[in-house]
Amino acid sequence: MSSGILFEVDNHIARVTLDRPKALNSIDPEMDAALFEAWTEINSNPDIWVAVLGAAGEKAFCAGANVSGGTEGDGRRMALGGGLTGVGGPMLTLRKPLIAAVQGYAIGGGFELAMCADIIVAADNAQFGIPETKVGIIGEAGIMHRAIRQLPHHIAMALILTGERIDAQQAERYGLVNEVVPYEKLLETAWSWADRIASASPLAVQAAKDAVLSRAGWPLDIALATRYEPIEAYANSADRIEGRAAFADKRAARWSGR
Template identity: 40%
Template structure:
């Protein structure tokens, strides 16, 4: 479901989601949050879609929260789903951020909420909230220290200074670093690669990773066993084993 502020395009089994407010550097207001939440619902509900790619229009990912809209009383959050309708949403399908230009504040947090990040080498990632008397409450202060070494995360959070896409790759924040203008194409290639794998297995990986974070290993293994029991009973597991034995590509049904 495309809206004025968020466009969607089906490319094979991938849903390309584009934040489309270039006049405001794709800053997130209430309409963008609503549109993005609807796009994510479309991704989740359609079994023909295997992965999503999130990007921004006209060479900018997102400048974050629309401060002018916020001053007018608009909320960039969706209750229960977080900033932009994404940062607190637990998707079962993989979501890849394709970052060109600025990913600042909430824009950076949208990227952090994705499973993979493709960054243009000249992109700019930053959490400047402290410069405005705020904190990166859309997941920045929570997720960034989980993704890169503590002191490097604290430098970004406490100074508010940005890093380039190239530096993001060096820090391990970006899975791929591309020339400017190529992130969407590379992200779509990654999505195609993910789509070759069993959808139930991809969903299980995401669920187990979330359940294992910050808990003792025995607790994590107990949670994994529960999900693995369900997975092993699926038709896709049998199909995967049969296809391997028959030396053919598996035909996943998601059941």
């Protein structure tokens, strides 16, 4: 794995850590390439069921980016955040559940990276902001499109138009984050969420995520009428057989992710 992040896997859970604390974990080209490698490994490795994205240091999760449309080692363009955000290049879709553990500043591209997660746990010192208008820089506006979809309309517009921030407690009240905890318990809490997800059938979880997100912007009748290949494939998986056997035997399932 390239430098700029730390990557480890433990008990089916991948931990990705932004590791440039002196630069407030801002995303540079090297980190972008490392994140691309991490997401690619998480997607392709059947023994990874959940991912947790965190950051080194107490001051910032990620204070944005000093790169727009970085390049991978072979010269291909990628979107910001290793492809995850869809800003500046092709978007990489993470098939596994992603939990973001956010502390300190999550602003600009860092805020957008957090919004790419399925679940956000925030430390009580977290601050979320969209500073583009305040500093007079408007580029590819992915963060604004995400904010208007993940926050109440008037809250998102206030953030976008003023460049001001909201704190962790406000973010929880507006439904942006799932839980706010003291900084000292941030990673423990994020890991607890990951453990809870990993206790479910990994293939069922991945199929559910694909179905929900692939039709999130479509009318309900179309979403209901859609055939979802991962769900259909799950019907013939070893995990589905194990799930039914575990239910009949009144025991905990032993998932294989296959």
